[in-house]
Amino acid sequence: MGRKNKRTNKKKSSFVADVSLPDLKSTDLAVRSRFNFSYLNELQDGAQSIAEWNQDGRKDASLEKLLSNLKDYSTYPLSHWINEGRLTIYGRFPREKSEFKHPVNVPHEVSWGRFRLAGKVRLAGFLIPSEFEDAEFITKSGKKVKYCTNTFYIVFLDKDHLFYKTEKRNT
Secondary structure, three states: OOOOOOOOOHHHHHHHHHOOOOOHHHOOHHHOOEEEOOOOOOOOOOOEOHHHHHHOOOHHHOHHHHHHHHHHHOOOOHHHHHHHOOEEEEEOOOOOOOOOOOOOOOOOOOEEEEEEEEOOEEEEEEEOOHHHOOOEEEOOOOOEEEOOOOEEEEEEEEOOOOOOOOOOOOO
């Protein structure tokens, strides 16, 4: 039978006693926005791939800038960014204004929009409309889940403002 070590690490005990970690209820974790890349479409004309943003010489359309923006955007709910004018919701896919096409794997009920990053650089994608907020459905595996209306699904990396073209100003 082995001997029990009766010595305690005083530094460790002191550190653990001093740490006061928050619990989930005392944080704003549940209301922070989320970003999902599972619908990212890098193949359409005008769209860019993550690799292109990684190699691009433009600072405003770099992978570093993208991740920095996503970090910032994740601190508040999507509604905050709508109110701030950084996230614009269009509703239906903007067929007449866009160089892109509605991907066949994206459901037709979603609300399309875009995040303005810098200059002409945009993240185009969609979110689940608020009327689906408490709607439950059963997955193929039989699990009951709810939609999250605070997730932005990124579909296109758009460094040239082609998702929702607007008239040039001051020309």
